[in-house]
Amino acid sequence: MPTPASVRALVRATPTAVKLPNRALISVSGSQAAEFLNGLLSTAGLNPLFIKGRVIYDVFVHAMRDAKxxxxxxxxxxxTTPTDTPALLPTLKRHVLRSRVRLRDASDEFDVWAAWCHDANANNSKLWxxxxxxxxxxxxxxxxxxMEGEALLDRRADGMGLRRLVKKGGRPQEISTHDEGVPDDYLLHRIVHGVPEGVVDIPPMQAFPMESNLDAMGALDFRKGCYVGQELTVRTYHTGVIRKRILPVLLNPSSAAPHYLNNGQPWPQFTAxxxxHASVAHAPGEGRIARPRGTGRLLSTVRGVGLALLRLEHVEGLEKGNLKFELLDGEAGASDNDTRWLVAPWWPGWWPKEVESV
Structure with missing residues (x-):
């Protein structure tokens, strides 16, 4: 399932920089800051914070230097954390105990920018x-x-680019060579690359880290020392079964071809x-196809594409031509209640196809 040509046509062809909304920052300093974070986080770059094996926050860690x-x-x-989710700063403070660590909200000091171009910052992995x-x-x-003090390279997927902290109200150095985009450009960039981020794609206290592709994106180190939530994560790694993954999807009314948005219609709005629903695509020539059990869930969407958490057995059935995915009548937010939306997933180009078993 390669990326559909109609989706590739939506992506900006020029280098782009976007100031990201709704990103907050917490400063962690002190002589034991590194040890403190080491006991909470699963790697050193992109990380999830866990509660009972489920993700409550997916975070980036930027290395800095303090005044000394x-x-x-x-x-x-x-x-944009839901009201029933523990706030991050108080959650971190509960783990300080006697550590020589200072925590404070630094959201008013920096803006977060993302920048990318088509051939920059390819993934650096040689083996899966x-x-x-x-x-x-x-x-x-x-x-x-x-590197410390420089941009944080976004290694979640090939071509994601970089993230940079800029003093509040400032502009990153990339703006001199990149077009300035809007947040929807970054959202589309993430979706096309199959990269979930934030509370819509990784619902707090609901999402499992490996179902959210955090393992493939380099956010989990299964040989690292202890951290909060490690036991259940490593148990799944060794003895569990991953039954779902987040994939990018194309959304089309069942009566339209090849792509709804090419027909000049307004952008449909879908509720996360x-x-x-997976259903049998056609009557089998012989025998029978068992009715699929369970459902997938739509996550972030923009411009007729989105991310979705799907059962892998259903994806396999679709690849064989036995199943199809649909949003049923009346479930498509502000769209026409008589429209039945087809959901067509694809594997992002960076997704590992040849891997070494361990």
């Missing part, structure tokens, strides 16, 4: 490994996430969390 030139860190996260559970890891031949 001592190592310090800024934790970047999605500030996979376990019997289906967990996938990139094996890096060098430090993948960038809608159920995606």
């Amino acid at each position: 030139s001592q190592p310090s860190y800024l934790i970047e996260y999605d500030a 490994t996979r376990t019997k559970s289906g967990a996938i890891e990139p094996v890096w031949d060098s430090w993948p996430w960038g 969390g809608l159920n995606i």
Whole structure:
């Protein structure tokens, strides 16, 4: 399932920089800041924070220097946290205990920007490994996430580009060579690359890290020392089975071809969390196809494409031509209630197809 040509046509062809909305920052400093974070985070670049094995925040960690030139860190996260989710700063403070660590909100000091172009910052992995559970890891031949005081290279997927912290109200150095885009451009960029981010794609206290592709994106180190939530994550890695993954999807009314948006119609609006139903695509020539059990879930969407959490057995059935995915009548937000939306997933180009089993 390659990326559809109609989707590739939606992507900006020029280098682009976008100021990201709703990103907050927490400063972590002090002589034991590194040890403190090491006990909470699963890697050193992109990380999830867990509660009972489920993700409550997916975060980036930016390495900095404080006023005394001592190592310090800024934790970047999605500030649009649902009201029933623990706030991040108080959650971190509960783990300080006697550590020599200072925590404070630094959201008013910096803006977060993303920048990318088509041929820049390809993934640096030379090998992928996979376990019997289906967990996938990139094996890096060098430090993948960038350097202290510089941009954070976005290694979640090939071509994602970089992230940069800029003093509040300032502009990044990339703006001199890149077009300035809008947040929807970044959202489309993420979706086309199959990269989930934030509370819509990784619902707090609901999402499992490997179903959210955090393993394949380099956010989980299964040989690292202890961290909060490690036990259930590693147990799944060794003895569990990963039954779902987040994939990019194309959304079309069942009566339209090849792509609804090429017909001059307004952008449809879809509500995150809608159920995606798998059904038999056609009557089999002989025998029978068992009715699919369970549903998928639509996540972020923009311009007729989106991310969706789908059952892998259903995806396999679609690849064989036995199943189809649909948003049923009346479930497509503000769209026409008589429209039945077809959901066509594809594997992003960077997704590892040849891996070494361990």
